[in-house]
Amino acid sequence: MIKLVAFLGNYGREYEKTRHNVAWQFESSLAFADKLSWQSKFKGNYAAIEPEQLASWCAETGILAKKDGSPVIIPEEMSRIYFLKPETYMNLSGESIIELANFYKIKPEETLVVHDELELPMGTVSLKWSGGLGGHNGLRSTKQVFGTADFWRLRFGLTKPTDRDIADYVLGKFTPDQEIILSQIFPQTAALLAKVLFAKNPSKFIQEWGKKKLAAETK
Secondary structure, X not given: OOOEEEEOOOOOHHHOOEHHHHHHHHHHHOOOHHHOOOEEEOOEEEEEEOHHHHHHHHHHOOOOOOOOOOOOOOOXXXXXXXXXXXXXXXXXXXXXXXXXXXXXXXXXXXXXXXXEEOOOOOOEEEEEEOOOOOOOHHHHHHHHHHOOOOOEEEEEEOOOOOOOOHHHHHOOEOOHHHHHHHHHHHHHHXXXXXXXXXXXXXHHHHHHHOOEEOOOOOO
16 A cells, blocks of 8 residues: 655745646645645655545545545555655655655555656656656656665656757746646546555556546647
């Protein structure tokens, strides 16, 4: 089961709402985001969430609930979940992740990293287990500290530019049209995140969410 969700991004006001920080924007969009109690530690900010608390929040906000609107059943194996936003800057994200993981004895396979993905189209969301890093420095840092690529990823497509410098593109702000796409895909992705967190084995969602197109980018 997932015990740690790390939202990758760059710290600082100048990086707010840039493409490389889409994971932080996603976290802020969660319907229960204002209920999280963040603390500064582990070279970043983290929040600890009890399963019962998360189930209640998800039901209250309509993210995930049983048909009668009550909270979902919590698996016996489920324990406290940690949300983490590293403040090391993207290239050193792993330093923050490994400090929290070591402190709370969380394994790589119990970790979900949320990040941007240039190799996927804008409007596409992907749940992935292990595999390549796609040139992503945050993933590279995470693999380095874990000593393995065997951790979960939740990826937001950015559409790789063909006429712009990659660094300028990912550090640039979303266009108004792209912001609309994010507003369309974030609620659906929040529901996926909740399902993954309450699942004994997230792999059952890969067939549907391996590369799921939730919205199309207009040209």
